[in-house]
Amino acid sequence: MTSSTRTPDATRARRPHDRRWRTVDLITVVLLAVAFGIAFVGWGALTNVVQPVFTALPPLAGLVYGFFWVPAVVAALVVRRPGAALLAELVAASVEPLLGGQWGIATLGSGALQGLGVELGFALLAYRRWTLLPAVLGGILAGIFEAPYEWSLYYPEWSAGYAGLYAVALAVSGALLAGLLGWVIVRALARTGALAPFAAGRERLAGRR
Amino acid sequence: MPDGADATDAPLSAAGLTWQPVGRSAPTLDRVDLRLAPGERVLLAGASGSGKSTLLRALAGLLDETEGDLGGQVLLGDDDPQARPGAVGLLLQDPCSSVVAEHAGRDVAFGPENRAEPPATVRARVPRALGAVGFPYGADRPTVALSGGEGARLALAGALALDPAVLLLDEPTAMLDPAAAARVVEAVLDAAATTGATLVVAEHQLGPWLDVCDRLVVLDRGRVLADGPVDVVLREQSEALLAAGVWVPGAPDPAPLLVDLPVREPAAAGLRWSALAVAAPDGRVLLGDAGGGLATGDGLAVVGPSGAGKSTLLRVLAGLDRPVAGEVDVRDAAGWTPLADVARGSTALARRVGWAPQDSEAAFTARTVLEEVRATAAALRADDPHADDPHARAADEARADLLLDALGLADLRDESPHALSGGEQRRLVLAAAVAHAPGLLLLDEPTVGQDRQTWAAVAGVVDAVRRSGAAVVATTHDPRLAARLGASLVLAGPATPAGSTAPDQQVRPVLEPGLPPAGRCNPLTLLGTALLAAVGSFGVDTFLVGVLTLAVTLLLAPLAVRRVRPALLRLLPVGLAALSVGWSTLLLNAGGAFSPGSGAVAGREVVRVLCLVVPGALLVGLLRPSSLVDALGQRLHLPARPVVAAGAGLLRIEDFGRSWRRMGETRHVRGLAPGRSPAARVRHGASLTLGLLVHALRSAQQLSVAMDARGFAAVRRRTYALPSTFGGHDLVCLAAGVLLLVLPYALTPLLAP
Numbered sequence: 001m002t003s004s005t006r007t008p009d010a011t012r013a014r015r016p017h018d019r020r021w022r023t024v025d026l027i028t029v030v031l032l033a034v035a036f037g038i039a040f041v042g043w044g045a046l047t048n049v050v051q052p053v054f055t056a057l058p059p060l061a062g063l064v065y066g067f068f069w070v071p072a073v074v075a076a077l078v079v080r081r082p083g084a085a086l087l088a089e090l091v092a093a094s095v096e097p098l099l100g101g102q103w104g105i106a107t108l109g110s111g112a113l114q115g116l117g118v119e120l121g122f123a124l125l126a127y128r129r130w131t132l133l134p135a136v137l138g139g140i141l142a143g144i145f146e147a148p149y150e151w152s153l154y155y156p157e158w159s160a161g162y163a164g165l166y167a168v169a170l171a172v173s174g175a176l177l178a179g180l181l182g183w184v185i186v187r188a189l190a191r192t193g194a195l196a197p198f199a200a201g202r203e204r205l206a207g208r209r
Numbered sequence: 210m211p212d213g214a215d216a217t218d219a220p221l222s223a224a225g226l227t228w229q230p231v232g233r234s235a236p237t238l239d240r241v242d243l244r245l246a247p248g249e250r251v252l253l254a255g256a257s258g259s260g261k262s263t264l265l266r267a268l269a270g271l272l273d274e275t276e277g278d279l280g281g282q283v284l285l286g287d288d289d290p291q292a293r294p295g296a297v298g299l300l301l302q303d304p305c306s307s308v309v310a311e312h313a314g315r316d317v318a319f320g321p322e323n324r325a326e327p328p329a330t331v332r333a334r335v336p337r338a339l340g341a342v343g344f345p346y347g348a349d350r351p352t353v354a355l356s357g358g359e360g361a362r363l364a365l366a367g368a369l370a371l372d373p374a375v376l377l378l379d380e381p382t383a384m385l386d387p388a389a390a391a392r393v394v395e396a397v398l399d400a401a402a403t404t405g406a407t408l409v410v411a412e413h414q415l416g417p418w419l420d421v422c423d424r425l426v427v428l429d430r431g432r433v434l435a436d437g438p439v440d441v442v443l444r445e446q447s448e449a450l451l452a453a454g455v456w457v458p459g460a461p462d463p464a465p466l467l468v469d470l471p472v473r474e475p476a477a478a479g480l481r482w483s484a485l486a487v488a489a490p491d492g493r494v495l496l497g498d499a500g501g502g503l504a505t506g507d508g509l510a511v512v513g514p515s516g517a518g519k520s521t522l523l524r525v526l527a528g529l530d531r532p533v534a535g536e537v538d539v540r541d542a543a544g545w546t547p548l549a550d551v552a553r554g555s556t557a558l559a560r561r562v563g564w565a566p567q568d569s570e571a572a573f574t575a576r577t578v579l580e581e582v583r584a585t586a587a588a589l590r591a592d593d594p595h596a597d598d599p600h601a602r603a604a605d606e607a608r609a610d611l612l613l614d615a616l617g618l619a620d621l622r623d624e625s626p627h628a629l630s631g632g633e634q635r636r637l638v639l640a641a642a643v644a645h646a647p648g649l650l651l652l653d654e655p656t657v658g659q660d661r662q663t664w665a666a667v668a669g670v671v672d673a674v675r676r677s678g679a680a681v682v683a684t685t686h687d688p689r690l691a692a693r694l695g696a697s698l699v700l701a702g703p704a705t706p707a708g709s710t711a712p713d714q715q716v717r718p719v720l721e722p723g724l725p726p727a728g729r730c731n732p733l734t735l736l737g738t739a740l741l742a743a744v745g746s747f748g749v750d751t752f753l754v755g756v757l758t759l760a761v762t763l764l765l766a767p768l769a770v771r772r773v774r775p776a777l778l779r780l781l782p783v784g785l786a787a788l789s790v791g792w793s794t795l796l797l798n799a800g801g802a803f804s805p806g807s808g809a810v811a812g813r814e815v816v817r818v819l820c821l822v823v824p825g826a827l828l829v830g831l832l833r834p835s836s837l838v839d840a841l842g843q844r845l846h847l848p849a850r851p852v853v854a855a856g857a858g859l860l861r862i863e864d865f866g867r868s869w870r871r872m873g874e875t876r877h878v879r880g881l882a883p884g885r886s887p888a889a890r891v892r893h894g895a896s897l898t899l900g901l902l903v904h905a906l907r908s909a910q911q912l913s914v915a916m917d918a919r920g921f922a923a924v925r926r927r928t929y930a931l932p933s934t935f936g937g938h939d940l941v942c943l944a945a946g947v948l949l950l951v952l953p954y955a956l957t958p959l960l961a962p
Binding site for chain 1: 230231232273275276576624625627628736739740743778779782783785786789790792793794796797798799810811814818821822823824825826828829830832850851854855857858859861862865866869894897898899901902903904905906907908909910912913914916917921922
C-alpha cells in the first residue's frame, strides 16, 4: 500500500535528493511550529491549575514540559523528512521569546536540544518508520537531552536525587505528551483532510488506518 | 517590462490535462484541452468546485505529482511552464495568504531574489512593479496594513517583477467591494496592456471582467463545457451556464429556495440600540450617537466599502466588543435585556444570538458536519435541565437535518468541517448559527463565493429565519442580498490615502518610528549581546555580585526599550520564573530543604537567573523577521530555503494569535465556552489547538503555492535585495554585552571579604 502512494516522479528523483524538501514541506513545518508557539501561551494558563503540586515538589513540573517538544514530533510525522523535527523545534523556540516567554533566548538552546532528541528517535530507525515507536523514543530522548541543560542553567544547586527525578519526569513527559500526544494529533489532523499533500494524510484517504 | 519579451510570444497550451487527487473517486480535471495565444485575455467561469483553481495551478505547472495522478501535459512554448521561474504568474484568491515580507517593497523583491538576480537589479525592479499596479504607498508600507484590494495589487506587482508571459488570477475580486474591485481590474488591465502578457481570470461573477476579456471558457465538473468569444458563449450557452450556477450578467436573480423552518417559540425577538457609538480598529467612530432597532422578522443589511468597519459593528452586536458609548438591548420572551449582561454568559448569549463570522475555519468546533450543526442546541439543552427531554432533542435534530438538506450539505454530514470547500464551509457556519433558533441572527458576508444555486439556498434560509420570527443583520457587498433584507445601514469607508505626492517606492532598510537605539542593530548583534550577557551570568557567585550586575543591566535597558510598560510586561514572566527557581533551590538544595545557608544560595540563584534571562528577553523584542533572514542568509550563510521559510512563518505570529482568539470567541457566542471544570478546559484547549493547526496547514498549502509561483521551488543560490550591515550601533550594543560578560567576574574579587 505504501509503495502505491509513491509516484514515478518520487522514485526517479536523484539519489542524494531522495528526501528532497518540497516548498510545502518546509512551510508546513514552519507554520505548524508557529501555531504550537501560540498554543503554548494558551496552554500556559492550563498548567497553572497544577501549580500547587509543582510548588510542593518542583521536579514534578517536568511531567508537563513534554508538551514543549510536541511540535518536533508532529512535524516529523507529517512531512517525514530528516531535519523536520529540528527545524520545527527551533522555530517554535524562537516564537516563544518573541511573544515574551519567561526564559528569554535560553529557549533557543532548549529548542535545539529537544529538536535533536526527537530527530535522533527517528534517525535510530533510519528514518524509515514514521509511527508511534520513533515518536515515543524521540520524546524520551529529547527529555534526556533537555535535563542537563536545565540543570546547568537553572538548577545547579539541586541535589543529585532531585535532579535525577527531574530527568525521569522529563523523559516520561516526553514519551507521553510529546511522543504519544504528537502521534494522536497527527491522526486527528489527517481526519480533517488538511494533510492531503502528505503521505500521512494520503494513507488515511487511501483507506488505511 | 521589456526584458521579458522573449517568452511573451509563446503560447500556453494544455493537452488532455487530467488530475485526480489521491483519495477522490472522480477527477478534478478531465481531459482539458486549451490553447492560449500570446496576449489573449480569457475569462474562466464555472460553479464552485468545477475545477477552476486546479486548472490555474496546472497551467502554472504547480500541481504536485505526489498529491494525485496527473495526465496530459502543459507547455509554455516548448517548455515546462516552470522552466523559467515566474514566466507564469499565479495570484491566489486571498492575497494575504501569499505575503512573504513585512514591507511591501521586500515582498515584491521576493521573486527576483529567488532568481538570484544581483541586488541592484532586484531593487530596480521594485519601484517599476509597484508603479505598474498603481500601488498607493511607499515600499516601506507594512503588508499587514493592506486592505484586500491593495493586497491584490501588491500580489500583482510581485508577479510583474518576474516579467511574466502569462498571468493567472484566481477570483481576484470575489472578496472586494465594487470600488476596490474596479481598481484591481484596472491594474490588471494596465499590466496586461504594457507587458503583453496572456491573461486568465477565474471568476464566479462575470460582470467586472466582461469588457476586459475576449474569450470565455466555462468549466463544469472538470471538463470544458464551452469555449469561445465572450458574447457568443453568453448568447448560445446561456441556459447551460445558468444550470452550472454561473452568474451570467443580465440574467434574473435566482429565486430563493423555499425552506420551511418551524416558527420560533418563544416568538418575541428584537434588537434596539440608542446613543450608540462604535469605534473601528483604526480608531474612527463608525456610528456616532445612532439609535435604531429591529423587531421580529426584520432584516438589516450593513453595507459600505471594505474597511468601513462592518464586521466590527457586527461584533459589537454579538456582544464580543464593547461599544464606545450607548446601549444595545436584545429582546426575548421575558422582555428586553442589556446585551452586555447577556454577553457574559456563553449559553445565555447563544440563546439569543447566532453569529456566522467571515473566517469559517475559525468557527468550527466539532469533528463532523452533523455534530457541528447540532452542537449549540445540545449545549443549550444540557444547560437547562427542563429542556433536556427527548422531544426537544428530536425537534433540534430535525431542524439541523432540515438546514443541512436545504444548504446542500446533507451528503457531507459525516465529513470533517475542515474538509469542505470554502463555499460549503460558509454555508455550514450559517447552518450552525441558525440551528438552535436564536432570536437574532448576525451574518458576516454570508453569500461570498456562492454560485447561483447555493446563493438561492442561502437566501432561502435567511428568508425562512425571518419568517420564523427572528431578526437578521447581515454585512454584505452583495446588492441582491441587501435588497432582500429590506433596510440598509450604510457605513462610510476610511479616508482614501492621499496619493497625490508620489510615495517613495525604493527598497531601503525600514526604521520603524519609536524604536530604541538597539533597534538599529543587526539581529546577530542583538543575539550575540544576549549571549555574552548570558555567559557572564555564570560568574555571579554571590547575591551582591548578582544585584550589582542586574543593576547595570537595568541601567543599560533604555538602549533596548523605550517605554516602561511593555518592558515590564516582558519582564514579569521572567521575574516569576526566577522566583520559582529560587523557591526550588530553597527546597531541593544538597544541604536539605531550608537548611542553614540555603536562603543565601536561593537568593543568589534568583538574581543569577535574572542576569541570565533579562538581557535576551529585552533584546529579542527588537528582532524583525526580514532583517533576521537577511542576517542568517548573508552573514551566517545558512541555507536559503529553510531560512526564508522560517522568516515567512514568523511573519504570521500575529495572524495565528488572532485566529486563536477568534476561535475562542466563536465558541463563546455559540454557547460552547468551557465551564470551570479542568476536564472542560483541557477539551477546550485541545479543540482550539487542533483548529489552529488546521489553519497552519491550510495557510502552508496556500503560501507554498504562492512562493513556488514566484520561483522559490527552484532556489539553489539566492540573493537578498538589501545587505545585512553592521554599524556604530552594533559596536555600542556589543560593548554593553562585553561589559555584562566581564562585570560579574571583575566584581567577585573586588567584593571578596
